[in-house]
Amino acid sequence: MEDSLDNIPQSIPVLVYDGECSFCRLWVEHWHQLTGDRVTYQPAQSVSDQFPLISDAEFARAVQFVLPDGTFYSGAEAVFRLLQDVPNRGWLLWLYQHLPGFAFLSEHTYQFVATHRNFFYWITLLLWGHQLGPYHYSLTRWVFLRALGLIYLIAFLSLSVQIKGLIGSNGILPIQQFLQNVASVYPGNDRYLLIPTLTWLNSSDTFLQFLCFGGAALAIFLILDIATMPVLVLLWVFYLSLVNAGQDFLSFQWDILLLEAGFLAIFLASFHWLPRLNHQRAPSIIIIWLYRWLIFRLMLMSGLAKLASEDVTWRNLTALQFHYWTQPLPTPLAWYMAQTPLWFMQLSALFMFFVELFVPFLFFMPRRLRFAGAVLTIALQVLIILTGNYTFFNWLSIILCIPLFDDEALQRFFPTRIRGIQQRKPSQLKRFVAVILAIVLVFVSAIRLLNLVDPRISPRTLPPALAQIYTQASGWYLANGYGLFAVMTTTRPEIIVEGSQDGKTWLPYEFPYKAGDVNRMPVYVAPHQPRLDWQMWFAALSDYRSNPWFVGLVYRLLEGSPEVETLMTVNPFPDAPPTYIRAQLYQYHFASLTEREQTGAWWKREEIGSYLPSVSLKDFTSQP
Numbered sequence: 001m002e003d004s005l006d007n008i009p010q011s012i013p014v015l016v017y018d019g020e021c022s023f024c025r026l027w028v029e030h031w032h033q034l035t036g037d038r039v040t041y042q043p044a045q046s047v048s049d050q051f052p053l054i055s056d057a058e059f060a061r062a063v064q065f066v067l068p069d070g071t072f073y074s075g076a077e078a079v080f081r082l083l084q085d086v087p088n089r090g091w092l093l094w095l096y097q098h099l100p101g102f103a104f105l106s107e108h109t110y111q112f113v114a115t116h117r118n119f120f121y122w123i124t125l126l127l128w129g130h131q132l133g134p135y136h137y138s139l140t141r142w143v144f145l146r147a148l149g150l151i152y153l154i155a156f157l158s159l160s161v162q163i164k165g166l167i168g169s170n171g172i173l174p175i176q177q178f179l180q181n182v183a184s185v186y187p188g189n190d191r192y193l194l195i196p197t198l199t200w201l202n203s204s205d206t207f208l209q210f211l212c213f214g215g216a217a218l219a220i221f222l223i224l225d226i227a228t229m230p231v232l233v234l235l236w237v238f239y240l241s242l243v244n245a246g247q248d249f250l251s252f253q254w255d256i257l258l259l260e261a262g263f264l265a266i267f268l269a270s271f272h273w274l275p276r277l278n279h280q281r282a283p284s285i286i287i288i289w290l291y292r293w294l295i296f297r298l299m300l301m302s303g304l305a306k307l308a309s310e311d312v313t314w315r316n317l318t319a320l321q322f323h324y325w326t327q328p329l330p331t332p333l334a335w336y337m338a339q340t341p342l343w344f345m346q347l348s349a350l351f352m353f354f355v356e357l358f359v360p361f362l363f364f365m366p367r368r369l370r371f372a373g374a375v376l377t378i379a380l381q382v383l384i385i386l387t388g389n390y391t392f393f394n395w396l397s398i399i400l401c402i403p404l405f406d407d408e409a410l411q412r413f414f415p416t417r418i419r420g421i422q423q424r425k426p427s428q429l430k431r432f433v434a435v436i437l438a439i440v441l442v443f444v445s446a447i448r449l450l451n452l453v454d455p456r457i458s459p460r461t462l463p464p465a466l467a468q469i470y471t472q473a474s475g476w477y478l479a480n481g482y483g484l485f486a487v488m489t490t491t492r493p494e495i496i497v498e499g500s501q502d503g504k505t506w507l508p509y510e511f512p513y514k515a516g517d518v519n520r521m522p523v524y525v526a527p528h529q530p531r532l533d534w535q536m537w538f539a540a541l542s543d544y545r546s547n548p549w550f551v552g553l554v555y556r557l558l559e560g561s562p563e564v565e566t567l568m569t570v571n572p573f574p575d576a577p578p579t580y581i582r583a584q585l586y587q588y589h590f591a592s593l594t595e596r597e598q599t600g601a602w603w604k605r606e607e608i609g610s611y612l613p614s615v616s617l618k619d620f621t622s623q624p
Contacts, residue, residue, distance in 0.1 A: 012040050015082055016051065016064045019043025023121035024063070030132035031079075034086045062114060075114075076106035127366035135367070135406035141268055141283040142225075143410060144291075144402040145232075148265055149222035151399060151527075152235050154392050155258060156215035158528045159242060159250075163212055165563040166249045166531060168205045172552040172564060173247050175203045196476060197244040198237065208245075211238050225275040232269055236262045240477070248549050249531045253484060254393035257298065259477040261400060264290055267434060284426050286434035290441060291403035296360045297445055298397065298482050299377060303356030304452050305483025319488040320345040325590040326489040328537040329389035329513050329530075330522045335602060337387055338590045355380045363404055374404040389513070391529035444470050444479035452481070492588040493540040495550075495611050499557065499578030503614060506582065509557070510570030511536060515588050518603040532567045540585065544612045554581045558617045583612035 015031070017024045020043075028041050044059035051072070054064055058074060065078035073081050080096050083089035095102045113120050124132070167175045179199065182191050192200060198211065215238040221231045240259055243250045268287045270280040306314040313319040324330060324338040337345075355376050362373030378401055381394040426434075447470060450457040459470045473479050494515050498506040510516050513525050514533040532553075539547040556564040560577030572578075585608040591601050 011068050012038070013068065013082075014040045014042055014047075014066045015078070016042055016044050016047060016054075016059060016066065018060065018063075019045045021117055023117040023124065026121065026124060026130070026132065028063075031082060033134055034083065034089070038085065039082060062110065076110040077103070079110075080106075127368050129368055131367075131408045135408060137283050137285070137288050137403070137406055138280060139407040139410050139414065140288070140403060140405055141270075143414075144399065145228060145265060145269060146223050146225070147399040147402065148261065149219045151258060151392050151396050152222065152239070152262070153216055153219035154395075154527045155239065155255075156212050156219060158391070159531075160209060160212035160216065162249075162531055162567060163208045163242075164205050165561075165565075165567045167246055168208060168563050170556065170559075170561045170563045172532070172556055173249070173549050175199055175208070175245050175247075178245070178247055179203055194475070195244045197241040199241055199245045203245075208242075211242055214238060215242075227273050229266065229269040229271045232262065232266045236266065243477070248535060248547075252391070252393075252529075252534070253480075253482055254391055254396060256477045256480045257393070257396060257482065260294060260480055261291075261396065263478055264294070267430075267437060281426050281430070284430055284434040286431070286438050288403050290438055291400060292363045293442065293445070295377070295397070295400040295404070296363050297449055298400070299356050299360040301449060301452055301482045302484060303353055304449075305486040306353075307357075308452055309486040311487045313488045313490065314349070317346040317349040318342065319485075320349050322488055322490045323485070324387065325588075326492045327388050327485075328534050329525060330590075331387055331389060331524050332522050334387045335522060335590055339593050352380060367406065367409070370404050371409060374401040377401055385526065389524065389526040392527040395527055440469060440473060441479045444473040448479065448481040452483070489541065493608065494586050494588045494605070495536055495540045496584045496586055497554070497557070498582050498584060499573055500580045500582075500614075501573075501578055503580050507572035507578075508570075509568050509572065512567075512569040515603055518588075518591075518601045518605055521602050530567075540611075544583070550583075550612070554583070554612065554615060555617075555620055557581055558615070558620075580614045580616050581612075582610070582614040585609055585611040 015028070017028050019025065032039075032041055044056075044064075048054070048056060048059050051064070051066065053070075054066075054072060058064065062075040063078050064072050064074050065082050066072040072078075077093075077096060080093040084093045096106060097103075163171075165171050167173050167178070169176060179195075182195055185191075186194055199207065201207075215235060218231050218235050218238065221227060222235065236259065239255075239262065243255050243259060246255075264287060268283050268291075270283070272280065306319075311319070313322060320337075321342060324334040327334070359373045359376050362369045362376075364370075365373070378398050381397045384390060385394045443466070447457065447459060447462070459467050462470060492515070496516065497509045499509065500506045508516070511530075511533050513523060513530045514536050515522075535547075535549065539550050544550045553564065558577055558579075558581055560573075565571050586605045587608055588603050588605045591599065591604045595604060596602065
């Protein structure tokens with residue numbers, strides 16, 4: 001090429017574009033970030049006279065990609081050749097050259113967009129903003145892992161004050177007995193894979209508290225960014241151990257959600273011992289997308305489960321008419337929300353379905369639509385936090401929205417020291433592991449999602465090898481199913497546990513947070529979870545024969561177990577345990593505004609009958 005640009009090495013290709021076109025300048029800036037110094041970018045208005053073989057009409061019609069030997073390409077082919085050496089972009093040129101019809105379609109699409117540049121300029125701003133990429137996620141990772149550390153800290157500390165009363169040696173469901181029962185059914189090494197928990201090594205009360213307080217200490221290390229990857233491994237192992245040891249008391253969806261999110265975090269983190277913001281390897285974009293897949297499944301399955309149940313209250317949008325007062329642990333605001341008109345509750349339910357069924361698809365859209373999806377999801381979670389005590393569940397759901405944002409979106413909220421995170425490319429080994437992990441997790445979770453839509457799609461229909469992968473991944477909570485309140489409860493039975501020394505005068509035990517005394521105001525307790533209070537709500541929906549742990553509770557109260565008594569807020573027998581225990585069933589309902597003004601009570605109730613007849617220690621032939 002005889003004509004050359006001043007001050008530009010002849011060995012560097014040149015992309016010539018319309019410098020007066022805002023749409024062109026926007027995309028050229030993006031391409032420049034992708035190609036770096038391998039390509040020079042010049043406006044046609046400045047250099048068109050240096051390329052006599054290209055007419056002014058051609059410069060106005062399309063971008064021109066000029067090679068050092070004088071060969072030039074225009075339109076879609078120019079863009080594809082420009083990007084052929086950019087990672088994950090070279091396939092476009094291959095399709096252009098080898099797939100029949102792709103070149104024709106590409107050029108016609110290019111010309112259509114070029115003819116309507118102003119329209120597509122505003123569409124681009126709407127969907128992507130002024131930053132078209134490449135996007136970075138080092139700050140996103142840093143923020144997410146610190147937030148995940150807070151959730152772990154809350155989860156472990158919440159368990160630490162309850163663990164001995166729940167599964168300790170003098171607890172409701174002693175872990176030693178549980179492990180003995182498992183070992184009797186699975187005497188070989190299969191038991192360790194069936195119930196993976198460190199309590200196989202030591203099931204003492206001291207070790208249980210070590211897992212809780214040790215997990216809390218590890219969470220602080222994660223928050224401080226100390227030995228992040230090893231700490232994440234230990235956090236996951238500790239919490240998995242507690243979940244598998246916790247039996248009924250750790251069988252909630254937020255527990256398995258934390259395990260799934262915590263497992264992925266191991267592969268998101270970079271390996272370092274001391275806090276370092278700079279010179280870390282960039283997080284794998286595959287893991288970022290797996291987190292997006294996780295929050296997508298969580299939200300979508302929550303909505304689909306309600307529809308799949310065919311519950312009439314969800315279908316006619318009247319579920320919230322019952323939800324505010326029948327949920328396990330209402331908040332003070334829930335009482336006020338229960339007084340709102342039906343049309344407002346129906347509108348609220350409609351908003352919930354919109355966020356759960358339609359918004360999740362925005363998570364895979366261009367960045368500004370993805371941001372909008374994240375904001376709407378966070379808004380729904382905040383509303384749930386205000387009206388219900390769902391432990392750390394909603395906070396964890398909010399945190400799972402962080403990977404929907406990139407560094408460029410988060411930088412404005414952080415000081416320069418944190419914003420200036422530098423990154424290197426992930427290692428090839430880490431990329432390979434992320435790919436294998438993605439294949440397994442997407443496969444398992446997709447089966448769960450499809451099964452919710454069509455029950456005929458289940459693990460039983462899979463080939464044996466795939467069924468084994470599904471079973472192993474599910475058993476370790478690596479990919480789970482979600483969907484709370486698929487069927488709305490329309491009544492609120494409550495169990496009132498009472499004790500007596502003579503079988504005539506009965507005094508009630510008062511639980512810290514569940515409905516009991518009608519004059520006691522609902523309280524905010526989340527993100528802490530009083531797990532016994534929660535289980536009492538579930539127990540009231542069936543009978544004591546379906547809840548062996550409830551019999552264990554009664555036994556420990558008759559025995560006077562101090563570990564279990566600490567789970568109560570009022571023990572009417574502080575000096576000696578009662579001789580008899582019984583449980584009565586009541587029907588509870590929020591008091592109306594008028595009733596509250598007249599009586600001061602937050603609840604009203606009526607007795608239904610006996611839940612558990614009077615029993616004494618003599619009725620127990622052996623400990624539970």
